Amino acid sequence: MDEQDLKLDGNAAAGLLRELFTFELTTACGRCENCGAIAEMGAVMVYANAPGTVLRCPQCESVLMRIVRDGGRYWLDVRGISWLEIRA
Amino acid sequence: MALPGRALTPIAWQLGEVAELVDETARVKTLVLEVPDWPGHRAGQHVDVRLTAEDGYQAQRSYSIASAPEDERLAITVERLDDGEVSPYLAEELVVGDKLELRGPIGGYFVWEADQSGPLLLVGGGSGVVPLVAMLRHRAASGAAVPTRLLYSARSLEDVIYREELDRLAASDDQFELSYALTREQPAGWTGYGRRVDEEILREIAYPNGEGVSFVCGPTRFVETVADGLVAVGYAPERVRTERFGPTGG
Numbered sequence: 417m418d419e420q421d422l423k424l425d426g427n428a429a430a431g432l433l434r435e436l437f438t439f440e441l442t443t444a445c446g447r448c449e450n451c452g453a454i455a456e457m458g459a460v461m462v463y464a465n466a467p468g469t470v471l472r473c474p475q476c477e478s479v480l481m482r483i484v485r486d487g488g489r490y491w492l493d494v495r496g497i498s499w500l501e502i503r504a
Numbered sequence: 505m506a507l508p509g510r511a512l513t514p515i516a517w518q519l520g521e522v523a524e525l526v527d528e529t530a531r532v533k534t535l536v537l538e539v540p541d542w543p544g545h546r547a548g549q550h551v552d553v554r555l556t557a558e559d560g561y562q563a564q565r566s567y568s569i570a571s572a573p574e575d576e577r578l579a580i581t582v583e584r585l586d587d588g589e590v591s592p593y594l595a596e597e598l599v600v601g602d603k604l605e606l607r608g609p610i611g612g613y614f615v616w617e618a619d620q621s622g623p624l625l626l627v628g629g630g631s632g633v634v635p636l637v638a639m640l641r642h643r644a645a646s647g648a649a650v651p652t653r654l655l656y657s658a659r660s661l662e663d664v665i666y667r668e669e670l671d672r673l674a675a676s677d678d679q680f681e682l683s684y685a686l687t688r689e690q691p692a693g694w695t696g697y698g699r700r701v702d703e704e705i706l707r708e709i710a711y712p713n714g715e716g717v718s719f720v721c722g723p724t725r726f727v728e729t730v731a732d733g734l735v736a737v738g739y740a741p742e743r744v745r746t747e748r749f750g751p752t753g754g
Contacts (some may be wrong), residue, residue, distance in 0.1 A: 423724050427747045430611040431552045431566065434515045442613035458613020459746070504511075 422465050426458035429469055432483055433457070436490060439502045447498040451476035457500075471496075515610070517554060519603045523577060528665045532631065533595045534570060534581045537604065542578055545569055547642035548615040548635045548719065548747075551580060551608030555590055563589040568634040568721075568747075569609065572641035581665060583631040614719065614747040618643055622650030622716045625709070627701065627730050629657045629722025632749055636721060637666050640673065640680075651716075653681045655709050657701050657726065660689035683709055701726070706733040714739035721747040 426442050433441040442458035453475035460480060461472040468484035473496070480496040520537035528534055547569075554564045571579035584595035598604070616624065616639045624643075626636040633656050643652060658664045664684065674682035685697035685705060697705055710718075718739055720730045727748045734744045 420728075421724055422750065424748045424750045425746060427550070427611050427614050428566065428750065430550075430613075431515070431607070434512065434610060438511045438514070440512065440612035442611055456613055456742075458611070464750070 422463055424462040424464060426456070426460045426462055426471065428462045428464055429471060429483075430458070432469055432485070435485075436483070436492065437502075439504065441500075441502070444500050444502040446480060446500045448473040448476060448478060448480060449496050449498045450478040452498075515607050517605050517607045520578065520606050522598055522600050522602045522604060525598065525600060528581060529663055531595075531663075532581060532583045532665050534579050535594060535598065535604070536571075537578045537580070537606075539578050539606070543609070545573055545578075545609035546612075546615045546617065547573060547639040549609035549611045550635070551578075551606045552610060553580070553590065553594070554605045554607075555593060556605070565590045566610070568638065570634050570638055570641075572638060572645045574642065574645035581631065581634045614721070614745050616642070616717075616719060618646035618648035618650070620650075620717065622652065623711045624650050624652040624716055625711060625718035625734075626652065626654040627657075627706075627718065627720045627722075627734075628654070629701070629726035629730075630659075630663070630749075631665065632720075632722030632726070632747070633658075633665055634721075635747065636719060637670075639719065640670075644673065644677075649679050651679045651711075653683070653709055653711070655683045655685065655701065655705070657685040657687060657722070659687055661686060661691055681709075701730055701733070703733040703736055706730065707737045710734060710737045710739065712738075714743060717743050717745065719745045719747075722749060724748040724750065 430442045444457050447454050463470045471481040482493040484491040520539040523538045524536035526534040550566045550568045556562050567580040570581040582594045585591050628636045685701050687700050690698045720727050727746050731744050731746050
């Protein structure tokens, strides 16, 4: 097993995102703050083997979002995303 | 039903009761569940399953829903991974009448609705075929006649899940075409593909000019190979919807 095998996609973060958001976030579009690429969150790269869940840009691989859950608390770091367009 | 663009209720764990167990292959079992107040799902969505040990330790995994939205009961199909934490229990220990903790439906990106315009190209590797079969069951249950092709990569014919159902559908529905790629072992006289899915195979089974939409599900490397191949043969990247299974899926 190497890094390639650990790569998942936004579908794998859908349950965790549903704990935090009341809209379906895998069909929301997000803009990468680093490279400007826009992708549906279901299509981004996800690494769930770290202490938290890390979402990365499918184009430039920079970190879009980090979510750490510990008991009754969440840490949500979204500095890698310029904006999210959520279908309402 | 969890439609995109609607505010959803908070997601909660609930109990489902095992109503039926179906042996699909030597390593794969379908769990048919009775879930009270199930809100309904869309083809391609998954559920999270959580097991709790007596000491409180919890392990959680995602499983694609195999049943159609139209089906009365919820079904998930589980491949037993020998070093897995969850799948050996689900595939071997569980008996009819047991309760299982789950939440869902989850996801919205890897979803197909029967009223979407076609044609529909489905490419599955191993147990990655499960959400694709949910789409096929939805297509059949809704009476949709959208032209559809399934390319299913498995190690051998014995490893093909839902084989009877797929062969029957291919024989009875002239808008559905089925191809197998058997990567390790082929029976004598095998006329299907006998190797891993590559660009040449995709060129043969893809619709001309990448028309319609495609769904690709399987292990990460399989999905990446197929997705790249589909783009190479003419599919627009945003029309290749992907779902990757990880090594910790057990």
